[in-house]
Each structure stands twice: as C-alpha cells, then as structure tokens.
Amino acid sequence: MSVTIKDIAKLAGVSHTTVSRALNNSSLISEETKEKIKTIAAELNYTPNYNARSLVLDRSYNIGLFFSTIHEGTSSSFFYEVVRGVNDIVHKEFKLIVSGIDDYVDFHSINRKHFDGIIVMSQSTKDDSFIYNILEKNIPLVVLNREIQDAPIMNILSDDRNGAYKAVEYLIHSGHKKLAIIEGKKGFKSTQERKDGFFQALIDHNITITKDFIVEGKYDSESGYKAMKELLRHSDTPTAVFCSNDDMAVGAMKAIAEQGLKIPDDISLMGFDDNVFSPFLSPALTTVKRPVEEISKEGAKKLLDLIHGEQVTKEILHINTRLQIRESVGRMKVKD
Amino acid sequence: MSVTIKDIAKLAGVSHTTVSRALNNSSLISEETKEKIKTIAAELNYTPNYNARSLVLDRSYNIGLFFSTIHEGTSSSFFYEVVRGVNDIVHKEFKLIVSGIDDYVDFHSINRKHFDGIIVMSQSTKDDSFIYNILEKNIPLVVLNREIQDAPIMNILSDDRNGAYKAVEYLIHSGHKKLAIIEGKKGFKSTQERKDGFFQALIDHNITITKDFIVEGKYDSESGYKAMKELLRHSDTPTAVFCSNDDMAVGAMKAIAEQGLKIPDDISLMGFDDNVFSPFLSPALTTVKRPVEEISKEGAKKLLDLIHGEQVTKEILHINTRLQIRESVGRMKVKD
C-alpha cells in the first residue's frame, strides 16, 4: 500500500506524532529532526492521506462551483471564463468541483464535510432555496452575478443595468430614435437588469417605444435569429437593436443579412457580454464588456478570505462594465 | 455537530455496527430493524461522512477531468461541451473535479486516494508524462481526443483526419483546385490530424498546393484573421480555404470581408468543429461536426465501467465526424 507517517516514523526511529509535527512544520520539533524526517518522506515519495486528515481536521480541501444549470441558458464562453477565473485563484490550495444546482434533487449531501466553501454563479431566483440552504449550513459562501438582499452574503455583480444604460445612451447619441430590444432568457436576473437599463435610458431621453419593438429571446443564437426575424416582419422597422447578449446578436446579424440589409448602414446592432469572437464578426460587434473573469476571480478571492477566517462582512461588490465601440452601430443622418 | 451513526444507534437502541449495515442494505440485518433505522436516519437528516467512509473504503467518490490546460488553446465551446458531457454521466455517483494538467508542478498529490478515476482530455504529447504517471499509479483512466499507442489505455477519439479528408473532398468536388489551409495550434495532435486529412485528399485527387497556401494558426479567431490576411496578401489567392477550426474561420471571414470579397462567391470557406454559433454566421459556415459531447459521454461511461470493475480491455473507439453543408462553400464555375 502507500506510505504513511508510521512508515516514516519507523525509519526515522521516532513516533508517528513527531513525523506529523515535522511535516507540518510545528515549532515543537527541532530543526535537526525536521530535516531528517523530511528527507525520508521525500525519499519514500510520501503523500498525506487527505481523507484521514479531513476526518480529523474537518476540512475537505474542496471548493464547489455551482452553476444554476450546466445545460441550457449558460453560454459556453461564460461558463469557460468562470471556471477559468475561479480555478486560477483556488487551484493551488483546493480541488475545484464543478456542478449544476439542477443536478441535485435535494441538497442533503452538500455540507461542510464536503465543501470548505462554495461559489454560486447564480442566474435566477430559482437558486434561492439552494443559497439559503448553504447559508443555514454555515458554509462559507459567495454568490456571483445576482444580488441577494436581506442576507449576510458576499455578493459580486456586474452592473448590467448601468452597462445597458450606457449602451443605449450611445445608440441615442448616435442619432437613433427607433430602438428595439431583444430580451434575454425569461426568469434570469440579468435579463431584467439589462432590460431595466434599456428602458431607463429611453425614459431619460424622452424616447418612446412601441410594443412591437420589444421581443423575447433565450440568450442563444437561434432565439436571436428568430427575434430579429420578428422585428423585421413589420413594415416599420427599428434603426437600432439592443441585443441582450452577443450570442443573440450573432443570430440577429444573420436575420438581417438574409433580409438583404446591411449593418450598420440600414440597421445598427448592439450586443452585451463581449465574447471572444465578437471583435471578429463582420462588422465587428459594438457591445458591452461584462467582466466575467474578473467577477469570478474577485469572488474566489473573497471566498478564500472567508475560509481563512478573515472577518469579512456582507458586501456587495459591483464590477464595472465597459462599452466596446466597434463597427456595428452607425450614426444616423440628422434630418432637419 | 452533525449526526453520526452512533447517534442513530443510541436512538434505535442498537449498536452503530447495525446502523452501518442497515443503511448499506446489508443482508445480515432484518427488514424490520432496517426500516426502523432508516426512518430515524431520515428524521435526523443524517448524511454519511464521506471522509470517514473514504478512509476505510479507500475510495474518494471523486472523478478528475483534466485538460491539457484551461488557459490557452482550449476553445470555450469545446470546454463547455466536455464538462457538460462528462458531468451528465457521472454526477449522480461522483463529484467532478475539473483542472488543468499545467496547474500542477508535480503529480505527487494525484493518487488513488483522491481520484477513483481520471479522464484526460488530451491535446498534446506534453500530456504523456501525466498520463503515464496515472497509469503507473493504477488509477482507472480514459484518454480522450488523442491516441495513446503502446499502452493499455482506453482511448476515445474523433476521426479528425477522415473528417478533414471528407471536407476537402467536398471542396474539390465543388470544383475548387486552388486550396489553402489554415493550420491549428502547433504541437496539438488535432492540428496534425486535420492537416494530414487535408493533404491526403489533395494527393488522392492529384491536386498540387504551393507553400504560400499553407499558413499556421493558433485555433483562436485572431490567428485565423491574421492567417487569412496573409493568404490574401499575394496576388494569387486560393478559391477555397480549409480552416482547422470554426473559431479561426470566424476570424478568416472578417479578413475576407475587409478585403471587400464575398463568401462564397469570391472565396469559399470550410471550418471544423461545428460550434453552436456556426449555423448563424453570415453566410452559415460549412464545417465538420466533431462529436465532442458524444466523445465525452462515451469516455465517462467507459470510465465508470472501469471503476466498477468490469474487465474492459484496451480499446480505441473512433467516433465519426460529419460534414455539415451550409452556405460558405460555393461551386466553382467550370471553365472549358
């Protein structure tokens, strides 16, 4: 079988306690014996049995990264950036367990023994039962992407509303008055936020909108395609369309091209997210950069602080979005 | 603290041994006491301590999913599909730990105690030291995406070479004779496979190619953009370009558009992978579907078989690619 501290103890002629202490750099042990024990351990290629250690220390060395779902509605670039961001921060100290909240029928098996800390990348209010469950169990927790009010939870968000606002303002300043919106997936918080920002900008600039210019999407390219088709069916078409994410913007571009229209000459398009491929679309997509990786990293850092016992109080951290101006939005000719 | 089998034992008036057996459905225990114990356990909201169980059973309930890297060269849709595919199969029984091989300086801490099984999504020969290390440690292992010869390893691959071959054949049958290739990231096995398929098709159809029509890429959109720029710099340009993946095809499309050329009228484009957004590009990208999710699922299933002790012998499973004909490849006018 594998090497244990008792094996090392025998070889070193000491007790296994001494070995344990030496390997953990306890100040109780003399430098001399530490040295001796460590070399023996290295020679034997010793690795501690984490299960045994976990049992007595009541730590798991696991961090859970939970998505609302890893099936639909999660765009791949979003998923990738989140995992990468979190992994970057925690991988030295922890194992990263990735799963979907909807993988669980009950949250029975999720407890302190399994997870030293949990990061929830939350998309919808459906996650609340999960989140409050974790909270009750007193597991260090950080919730990303969706604001949880009235609870002592560390919260990291992008200011989607403000991002959408700035985007729409840019459209307006470019002379557009007939604006449309393709909304995100129903029930997702981000859908609402971006929509709110969109409308707030309209209100603040005294711009009206007809019901026909508000269409639903599902955050995937196909739904963006269909939504744009819908917008183009009417005789009166918008001059600029705000897509609630880039994936849908890609679909919208296709619908526009099929209609024989040109972007941005005939119609302008604004995205949201700034996916990796967005600068390479033709025309390059003007969009709002959502700092997904930054949010994830920031969240992971906060979680580590929490785990390491730093007294962090509830905090809602907003990370700025940034307008990425490219080629898909054109300036309206001012008629006078 | 949390409930243990001893607590249950006290309440039931039996020994903890009986409780353990009852909960594990041992045939030694009468149905009657089983029933009693299970209801008590349910009432107390008991969850077994996996660390303790792992310690004595020498199982971790973890499955490791290792990518060569989760930084560069891994496209997001690829990453997403792999995680999703594997998770689908294993999430009921195991926790899924995701990490990058390049996160580790040595493979010391990777052993049977931590992982009941490991799936490697391998991109390059650099992974070999890791793979052989796992093999030595006798951990159930499945390697996806890259063929490992001369070792008793379960292997699941897509036939990239054949896929590329079919793609190029399609280009040729469409009348193209001046073909170019944008290669993938150097050192990646898939790069070589696709390149091989490309050239084999040329050879079999007696088509020559000039050195200028072979350019390197890195699998990301930017490199595709640059590569295509390069191809278009010469006075003599190809009539069709085989891009080693869809991400690069997106970049290539942009370069072509900037040159004022039209796809497929002036130049035809072939991709590889069939990303989610590929059908929604303008024009929709003709490409080769690589069954990433299927490979991942198949691999995960094989791994479970291995873990459950089914005597599975080394096997190399090829999963078919499929040509997805869309709009980006045009028929050459036959001059006579």
Add this chain to the structure above:
DNA sequence: AAGACAATTGTTAACGTGTGCACAATATGC
C-alpha cells in the same frame, strides 16, 4: 543540590465509518 522551567519527544485518544469474528436467539432435523 533541589526545584523550576524550557525544549523536545512519546502515549494515547479521537475523528466516523466498515468488517471479521464471536455470540445469542431462534428455527430445523433427528
């Protein structure tokens, strides 16, 4: 020289589970 005290190491128990073996209770066979 005896006691106090610091430095280092050892003894023993604990974490929560599973299991070989012994044992009790009951059923079966003659």
Add this chain to the structure above:
DNA sequence: GCATATTGTGCACACGTTAACAATTGTCTT
C-alpha cells in the same frame, strides 16, 4: 429433547491523521 443450522446483533479493531496531555532530558536559579 438435544444437536445443529440459520439468522440477527454486538464487540473490537482498523483506516491515517492530528492533538491534548504526559514524560523525559537538560539547563538555570537559588
């Protein structure tokens, strides 16, 4: 009615680690 299976349960230990407490040695103080 006794010996023998059969069935159900408990005792004691093991897994590999950490930690409270005890023990040993050496040094210093008075």
